[in-house]
Amino acid sequence: MSIKLNYLKKTSNKLSSNLVLFCDEKYSVNGFKKYLSNNELSYISDLLKTIDLKKNLFVFDVNSKKKIILISIKKNIKISDAENLGAEFYKKINYGKNSEYLIISDSAVTKVENFLGYFLHGLKLKSYEFKKYKTKKETRSISISIIGNKNKPSNQNQLKFKALEEGTFYARDLVSEPGNILHPDEYAKRLSSLRKDGLKISIYDEKKLKKLGMFSLLGVGQGSVRGSYLVTMEWNGAKSSSKPLAFVGKGVCFDTGGYSLKPAKFMEDMTYDMAGSATVVGLMKNFALRKAKINAVGVVGLVENMVSGNAQRPGDIVKSYSGKTIEILNTDAEGRLVLADALTFTEKKFKPKFIVDLATLTGAIIVSLGSEYAGLFSNDDKLSQQIFNAGEKVQEKVWRMPLHKNYDKLMNSKNADVQNINYVGGAGSTTAAQFLQRFILNNTPWAHLDIAGMAFSKYGGALNSGGATGFGVRLLNQLVEDNYE
16 A cells, blocks of 8 residues: 655645545534535535534545545544544545545644644554565555645654654564565574664674574574574664663564474464564664664564474573573473573673563463553563553553562472473463563663564554554654653
């Protein structure tokens, strides 16, 4: 779907194209007399008397060639409401081969600064489709012209929205790719291309990882014919040499579960087990495109968890980059093994201000929170509150879950320093986070986001139409905007 935006300075009074008018809560249309004919005004006024005005949006077919869309702006509207209105508008116009709409922007009276920008941002996010492998290509386009400069987003805000959209779409693209295409070798190759955006990319292959002693990460990928990698992406946008903000992502390109094999049903969905890494990549791309005034680093561990004669076995013991030994009791608890090395490496090498990691880590978090909230685990109250507030603002919501030293006994191993799964049962997401916390060695403020219920949607959400959501890009961008930039 192609969406073209065009800002007009003026137009003729009576308009023949499809019109989009922003109204108050009572859908008063008297202020649009200069844009509507008397017949159109009378027709809409009569219809409004017969319908439920609690809805946010109405579409009126004036004739076979013209629609008039009325959108209600509530008095207490929030930024997320403006974005949702844009998404709802897109749902109403997403049909036909080509469509042209004219938005009367000066009619938008709202306390939300940059209302039109957020409205169009929601529309764009909702319009995402992944049809790369469809042999029959559709060439649909929507042309949207906007009259009036009163609510036109500034050039700076347009750049911000465009960067955020491109970062989110890039994350969605990565998650949407099938496992035979986006294996670790290809993934690392694609990340190297981000140098053109201004990111410093460093790729650690198996030879380098062995030299560093990252056997926790390497153990997960040793059953695959593909390589295993750790990739760092650095953005230096601050004038000072301040400590970077660090973001770490799990990148299991396909997860069979290894010898602790997953059920066949829905295993095809395990292409999105790299969604945490995709969020980090999309976020870093966004920072570079909008020239964010921060120093930041993204770190992703890229592996494929397969079954073979060389695959890791239940009962194996590996040594992590931190020096701690891990007993592998379940090869399907593999994401935490990748993150363990990535977290310690990030903390040691970059000495960041904080670390936020993202992973589709546990099915237990879906049992706990469904697809409404990501699980948040943290060793720092301030960072937790900042992430929670950012999530509320952009409606990528998180809910803080407990960490406590009493959970440690569930992860203590008789044969090694730690085991990778709690075999007693219960608290699956918390014990996974408790495992990760052991690999934060220097008390760096750290938060873990378990996004297993949020990274992929079968049915679609407010700002996505189903499939990969790109969850976390907008959340963490907002965290940075509000607190660190």
